[in-house]
Amino acid sequence: MRIHREGIALIGLVLFFIGTLNLLFYWLIKNTFWQSLLVIVSVIFFLLVIWFFRSPSRPVVPRDEVILCPADGKIVVIEETVESEYFKDKRIQVSIFMSPLNVHVNRYPISGSVSYFKYHPGKYLVAWHPKSSTLNERCTVVIRDSNGREILVRQIAGAVARRIVPYAVQGENIVQGEELGFIKFGSRVDLFLPPGTRIDVELGDKVVGNRTVIGSWQ
Numbered sequence: 602m603r604i605h606r607e608g609i610a611l612i613g614l615v616l617f618f619i620g621t622l623n624l625l626f627y628w629l630i631k632n633t634f635w636q637s638l639l640v641i642v643s644v645i646f647f648l649l650v651i652w653f654f655r656s657p658s659r660p661v662v663p664r665d666e667v668i669l670c671p672a673d674g675k676i677v678v679i680e681e682t683v684e685s686e687y688f689k690d691k692r693i694q695v696s697i698f699m700s701p702l703n704v705h706v707n708r709y710p711i712s713g714s715v716s717y718f719k720y721h722p723g724k725y726l727v728a729w730h731p732k733s734s735t736l737n738e739r740c741t742v743v744i745r746d747s748n749g750r751e752i753l754v755r756q757i758a759g760a761v762a763r764r765i766v767p768y769a770v771q772g773e774n775i776v777q778g779e780e781l782g783f784i785k786f787g788s789r790v791d792l793f794l795p796p797g798t799r800i801d802v803e804l805g806d807k808v809v810g811n812r813t814v815i816g817s818w819q
Contacts, residue, residue: 605706607766607783608654615650619643656706659811661778663712665746668798669777670813671710671754672790674699676806684793687717687743687753692793693800695815697808699788707756707781707790708810709744716751717743718771740767742781750818753793756784778811 604612626639661669678696683689699705720740738758745751756765767782769775784790792815794800800816802808808815 603656603658604651605654605656605783607785608650612647612650612654615647619647653701653705655704657704659708659778659809661811663777665712665748666817667814668710668752668792668794668816668818669708670697670802670808670810670815671708671781671792672697672699672705672808672810673703674790674808676802676804676808677789678791679800679802679804681796682793684753686719686741688751688793691796692753693796693798693816695792695794695800695802697790697792699784699790704810705784705788706810707754707783709775709777709779709781710754710792710815711744711746711752712775712777713744713746714774715742715769715771716745717741717753718767718769720765720767738765740765740769740782742767742769744775750795752795753791754781755791755793756782757789757791758784 623639623643627636630636674697676695677698678694680694681691682694684692684694718741722738740756742754743751744754756767758765764785765782766785768780769782794816797819798816799819801814802816806813
């Protein structure tokens with residue numbers, strides 16, 4: 602298990618902050634119970650921060666026939682809807698909610714090239730709110746495969762998440778399973794798939810990025 606590069610600076614700041622706080626508390630408060638309690642709370646908090654920024658190695662052998670899950674979390678939406686930003690027609694939406702305890706690395710579900718990329722500033726509604734997909738801070742990436750098929754991946758910030766870190770560059774070639782970006786703290790990822798795509802997950806399923814198959818081409 603390694604720590605993702607997005608977390609290294611923050612982990613250093615957290616370590617400095619809790620170390621300074623504990624030293625000041627030790628000098629000013631001469632009560633061993635409260636000193637010990639602060640140490641325990643500090644250690645738990647520090648371990649949670651490290652846990653959040655974990656980045657497990659999940660190599661894949663690219664498979665053109667399947668759409669891999671782009672994130673760890675829980676399936677909260679599977680429905681036919683109109684995607685209004687890029688396709689402007691009916692698509693199958695599959696949404697994954699990521700709690701603060703999930704791995705927050707986002708990955709490309711298919712291989713191909715980035716045909717569209719756009720970052721949108723916005724609000725910070727809870728990630729499972731129906732309007733979070735269109736009102737929250739978000740980043741939209743469209744991937745076109747070698748057969749001309751396109752899927753849209755949307756990273757959405759939540760009430761806790763306050764920063765989306767996208768890695769996509771319009772026009773670049775990408776490989777299934779590579780890192781698409783990172784969302785700091787609780788958040789959501791939406792997939793918009795062509796009508797007729799076979800969906801291999803159900804509402805409430807726990808899914809794993811680069812491991813769970815979301816669907817396959819018909």
